[in-house]
Amino acid sequence: MSPSPLPGPRTLVAGIGNIFLGDDGFGVETARRLAERDLPGHTEVVDIGVRGVHLAYQLLDGYDTLVLVDATARGEAPGTLYVIEHDDTAPDPSPGTPALDGHRMTPDTVLALLHTLCAGTGGDPPRRVLVVGCEPASVDERIGLSAPVSAAVPEAVRLIEELLRNGEPSVAPGLNR
Numbered sequence: 228m229s230p231s232p233l234p235g236p237r238t239l240v241a242g243i244g245n246i247f248l249g250d251d252g253f254g255v256e257t258a259r260r261l262a263e264r265d266l267p268g269h270t271e272v273v274d275i276g277v278r279g280v281h282l283a284y285q286l287l288d289g290y291d292t293l294v295l296v297d298a299t300a301r302g303e304a305p306g307t308l309y310v311i312e313h314d315d316t317a318p319d320p321s322p323g324t325p326a327l328d329g330h331r332m333t334p335d336t337v338l339a340l341l342h343t344l345c346a347g348t349g350g351d352p353p354r355r356v357l358v359v360g361c362e363p364a365s366v367d368e369r370i371g372l373s374a375p376v377s378a379a380v381p382e383a384v385r386l387i388e389e390l391l392r393n394g395e396p397s398v399a400p401g402l403n404r
Contacts (some may be wrong), residue, residue, distance in 0.1 A: 236291035238391060239353070240272045241282055243297040250305070250363030250376045254296040257359075257383045261296075264384065267391055283340040286353060293353040294387060298376075299360025306362060306375030308383055310390070313338070313356035359387055 242258025244251040255274050262272040275282045286293065299309055341352050361383060364373035372380070 236269060237289060238267075238270045238292040238294065239286065239290045240270060240294040240296065240387060240391075241275045242273070243275050243277075243279075243282075243295055245277050247368060247370060249365045249367055249369045249371065250361070250373050251298045251366045252370075252372060253298045253361045253363065253376050253380070253383075256372060256377075257296045257361075257380050257387070260380060260384050261387055264388060266388065270391055279337040280340065283337050283344060286341050287344055287348060287350045289351065290353045292355045292357070294390065295356065295358045296383065296387065297358060297360055298363040298366065299358060300363055301360070303362045304375070305364035305373060306379040308379055308386060309358070309360040309362075310386065311358040311360060313358060357390065359383055359390070 240258060240261060242254035242256070242261075244254040246252035246255055255276055258272050258274045262274075266272065273282075273285070295313075299311070301307075301309060303309075338352070338356065344350065345352050361376055361379050364375055371377075
């Protein structure tokens, strides 16, 4: 018998990234700051870091919405924020990607693993998956965010709070959706 769900739809906000690779630590830093905020009671914030397999297993606990927070290179100016609705029509990782390399699992690979786990357990994946991403300036080996990415963290926190409360963020300058 599965545990009783929390009242209201459950949401998991997961900060992803490697703090030893500069701006790749964006998701981890954003999750750290978000965890200090007063969020709706149905929301959990976790620092997943590079533990993608852990995230897939945690999602088996049953969440309606997953918000992944990660550095997301899409060719815009460093510090640009994105809100991306994940398209679940192609959950398979790209060919040649090791499925269980716990230190290199992309969000797509984590979600593909989750679908495999759900098929085996009868669980359900989150109904909605959003990625709140930030354009990195550098993911070279170093600790600490670049100035533009560091400046984007408070705006990302505000944006995620708005998503959690209203379901959709208002469009801010420099925000791509």
